[in-house]
Amino acid sequence: MTSSHEGTFEGLRAQLQEAAATFADGPDALEGILLGIVDDVDHAVREPLEIFPVCHHSPASAIAMARRLREKQPKVVYLELCEDMAPLLTELRNCKLPVAVQSFATEVDGFPVEWSPLSVVAPITEASAEYQAIAYALDTPGVELVLVDRSSDHVFQWDARATESAEPAAPDTPPAEEEAALHGDAVGVEIGDLRPRFAELEEHLLHHGKVRHWSEWWHQYVELPLGDSDHDTYRQVMLLIGSLFRRLAPGDAHRVRVDEDRERYMWTRMREHLAATGADPADCLYVCGAFHAASRVAEFGVHGTDTFEISPPSATTWQHGLIPSSHAAIEAQFGLAAGSVSIAATVWAKNVRRTRVEPFRLAGQAGAKKSRAKKAAAPVGPAPELPPSDKLTGFLQRPPALDRLDEAELLGWSVEIVRAARRNGYLASTADAIAVFETSILLAGMRDRAKPTPYDFQDAAVTCIEKDTVPGRRDVRRLVEIMMGGDRVGQVGYEALPPLARDVHDRLAPLGLKLQQSGVQRALLDIASQPELERCSDALWMLRYLMPQGAARPIMGERKLGERPIQESWDLALGTYQRALIELGYEGVSIEQVLEQRLRRTAYDRRATAATVLEAVEDATLYLRSRRLADELGTHALEVLSAERSVDGAPEVLRRVRRLLAYYRTSEPVLPPWIESFAKTGYAHYCTLLPTAFTDDDATVRQVAAMLGFLFSMESLALSLGCDRTQLELAVAQSHPEEPSKTALLWAAQVQLGHISRADLRAKCDGLLGNPLVVPAYPRYLSGFVHALEPVPGLTDFVVEAVSNAFARLPDPVLLPWLPTLITTLRSGGSELAPLLIREAGRTFPGRLAALDAWVPPWLSQPDPEATRSTHTMEGAHGCTLLAAHPATCDAVAGLLDWEGTWETAEPDRPAGAALLGRHPETAVALEVLLSGA
Incomplete structure (x- = not known):
């Protein structure tokens, strides 16, 4: 530190000390907080390596960042972002923002299995300071971009769940920062998560600011005042806010430790880079959240201590890629109000036009103009560095600027919302547009604002148009969000996709569809006339199995064992479900590999039953046509069945083994050994469980019937393989x-x-x-x-x-x-x-109906049993007469029946014949029919 800066904030300190003595019972507590905030700002401002505090997705931060980069032109940009995500940033130029950088791990090593899969995302929008820094560093020659935040592996190493067993938390302990900021099913990390962590402070700010939620407070009291401020004012105010929220945060020991460890981690990485490259700190810029900029850890600054030891990463293998993001996902991740990110994008575009600051955009970025990209890459002369001065005193004493009412803008909003309301079924008229216009001004005046904000306009539109009912799918609040920009969904370009996703696009290319386009597209496959489309059909059925419902939905056609497709019709929405397709690429290089891994994982799961393993066998045959995998899983199904002690899965086992047996009998010359063993083992297994199942109250009649169905339908196969039918008869006899x-x-x-x-x-x-x-x-x-x-x-x-x-x-x-x-x-x-x-x-x-009366x-x-017996006797006598004429036939039948007898003389009242056949008239009748047929 130099002596020339010692009195920078002395005037502000004196005023705050006087205020603390006036408004507090004792000067110690309040004075300590207020003067500590000033000390934090002074401490960060004096740091030789310039710290640039930002707030996530803040247009004011993005404008200030673009302006400062053009003025300073740093040679090294240190960015608060997971250091293992650095190789992916060059692929942003192939994407349409917003997108998210993702780290993904399906097989964990060093973390609890129940945490799998692990996922970390960092969303990036164009109206964000981090994107401005990335675009500047990647498109400006000689500039190095260094990510210094903890790796994705350390995010989970420092997770609160990992320390619960060692340090039990109190019942009212709030969740960790990463747990509270989820982006879909992933842990969300981002630059500048700036929000009060003290609930009473946030409630106080919202109440006295006359706003409904935090996003509106930030827009009114930070975004608008800092939108046109100079660099020093912006920097000091952001440091002030970060220090205030930090000092008034609740004393959550784990959360404080994670915050401080992140700051130690980043400063340790920056000093390592400075020592390795010999870069001058004056030529560097450190971009971080305002909360972390006001840090007091011993490792802070280029002259800080080197006492922090970074733990080694776990053995988990991480995959990295880009996934689509959206404004709604970002709002959910950071707990922002619905539509706030869309409003921020609108404010960003308006600020760019008003301030004429040339933003940085990656060359080739979707939606970027080529001329702007070239101009952004061209450096201008750096501005001379001036010693920091006290800008906080003037900013805090200056009354808020009263913006002139932009009647044209407000009138345009009013007309547009009425037009949108009419399209969605509302009975809105020109009078409603006038009412929305006047009510917006009225609400702004009631909230001490000279100019209505988008949030005032939204409240006015709901009050004047929505009335009591919502006639369509969208209410007026949602219509205003759409009008202000809507929920923009990003898109990852083909070149930035993982190999699996590119392979899917290549294999489905014969369909002639724009697969990256959002929405549902219909695909018609006439496989009979175009056999090459069968490969597309195979890929679509595997995608249907692997991806969420709706990504690939069959309209016509089905896939069954032993059948070949002829014609199919599909509804495809791969562009809408691009994230799910990209995450498949983290699991393998082809959908066949991913499907095989999933089937193995399902079959060998400790909770797998024989029915689930047989389902995996069927899927392996149906989608992969893999006899090798089917035999392996079938052998495992045999082991699982032998270990089961309940009959819960008997109906499903019966259904699937019947289907597989019918398939193999029609498509294979011989049955696979595993299914023969399955029939033999299952026969003995269910015979053993049958008596217990009949008396067990937990076993349903459907399950017992399925057991009997397996035994009777597999009986011939099982007996041919060496099973004993006596076992089944004993099991039935023992059932009561x-x-x-x-x-x-x-x-x-x-x-x-x-x-x-x-x-x-x-x-x-x-x-x-x-x-x-x-x-x-x-x-x-x-x-x-x-x-x-x-x-x-x-x-x-x-x-x-x-x-x-x-x-x-x-x-x-x-x-x-x-x-x-x-x-x-x-x-x-x-x-x-x-x-x-x-x-x-x-x-x-x-x-x-007429035949019902006479129906029996x-x-x-x-027939009557006596009449039947008489008929059989007469037929037997006739048969005896016939067989008497053929004694050789009668002798042969006697030999088959092991009857030893002699021919007798016929009685007077009956014809001559064999005594044996006289005793067995049914046999005589059967032989008569046989001989007459011959």
Whole structure:
């Protein structure tokens, strides 16, 4: 420090000390705060390396930055931004702002697994000081841009969650700064997060400033006064605000430690760079948030101590890229009012026209004019450096400037909002435009403003136009935001996309669509006439699987196992979901690689079930057509199934293994070994669990039916592979359910195994209908029979019979009370099986109403058993006569039946024949039919 600067703020100190003694009970506390603020400003101003304090996305900061860069022309620009994001900044020229620089990590090493994926974003708009510094440094020869803030890895190393176990926080501890500033699902970092951290202070400022929210206060009391100020005034006022908010911040130990560590980190990096390059601090500029500019850490300044040790990064591998951002996302990240960033962009454009300051824009930047880019790169002579002077005293004592009312601007706003309201269904007229104009002036006067701000105009428009209802999708407040600039969404250029995203654009190029354009576009694929479009179809189905819903949506066409596409129609919105596509590029170099990684991650997750692994097998076959991956995941599905002790996933397992088995039987010469092992292991597994599942209250009838469906449908394959059917019979014999639906399911299984006949099952149902105590539970028995159609579809006609008998036999006082229960039971538990019943009923019942009176149900028109036995006897006698004429055939049949006998003489009243066939008339009838057919 030089002695020439010692008395710079002495006058201001004296005035503040006098004010503290006048307004405070004791001068110590208030005096310490006020004089400490002045000391912070003086301390930062005296620093040999010029500190340029900024606020994020502030037009005043951007104008002051552009002006100062042209005056000073620094050779080194130190920027408060994550140091690992530096290589990406050159790609900004290929993007349409706003965009965000992103660091992304899917596989973490050194952080808790539940934090994955890790993401850090830093949004950049044209009306921001950081963009002005970046554009100046990248387009000006001989200028070096150095990012000095902590790396993305350190953002999470210093996260509050990492220290919770070691240092428990109080219940009312506010979240860390990064936790409170989320950009989508990512941690947001930015230059100049300048806002009171003391809630009472912010409330006090809003109340006395007669504003509704912080964005409006900043616009009225900082943006407008600093918009035309000189460099020293701007710099000292921003340092004053940063010091004030810093000294009045609550004493959150973790938050204070993170802030100070960031300042130590940045000053350590700057001193390292100065020592390595030998740069003169007078030729450097340090751009940081005003909150960090007013720092008192020991490492502050080029002459600070070198006591801070930067911890090494973790083993996590970070990916970096650019993603689209938007005004709305930035507002959400920093807790700003809706529309404030759009209003800031409008103020920025207006300030550029008014002050005629030439802003810096990257050469080739989307939306930038070439002439301006060239002019920005041309340096002008640096202004002479003057010693800092006290500008704060005059600024604080000067009354606010009363801007002249710009009637033309306000009138244009009023006319435009009425026009927009009419387009959105409001009954607005010219009288409403006049009312909005006058009300804006009235509100500004009530708030001590000579000129209405956009926020005054917004309130006036809502009051005069919206009335009671909103006829359309947008209310008047949103219409004003759109009129002031709207939610601008940035775009990352093709050259700045990761390899995966560029590969997707190249593969979909035959569709002839502008894929980077926002909005929905329709793609028509006639694959039958253009086979080369099948590659586009494959890519689209994988994108549908990987990206959020709406990015790629099929309108016509589907993808099933064993089928090839013919024609498809898609709605694509890849431009709208560009961020999701870019983040896929962080996971791999192709969508096939990313899809395979996702399928493996799903299958090998510790919470994965056999059903989810089979789903991964099906997806690998469906989208990747990879037999290698399908076999690997199928083998893992076998291991997962063997370890399961519940039957929750049985329905899904049955559905998927049936589909895969049908696919392999039609498309492969032999079944894969894994699916044979799966059928064999699953047969034994479900046989073991079957008795427990029948009695377990947590196992639903649908799950038990799925187990039986697996056992019966896979029985032939399992038996051919060495399984024993006795195991299934024992499992059914050991099952003793008490719940009615499971009891009916067990009866159906016994019919399938041949343990009971249909006549026995019909007798059981008749007994249920004849028991008044059981009739209320009959719908639950029917529910069990309906679910039994999954393992025993041959009982469809019997279920129709059971329902019909109930309607035929029960009187209305008994039938009507449980009819709703029957309907709801069938709807909730057997909706997918109801079509089987409907088709069978259509075949059983007559098709015309007139035939219903004479119709006899098939189960009532069965022949009499005695008559059937007599008929069989006569047919057997006829068969014996026939076989007596062919004794060799009779001897052969006797040998097959292991019957040892001799021919006997025929009795007088019956023809001669074999005694064996006389005892087995059914066999005689069958042989007769066989011989007659031959």
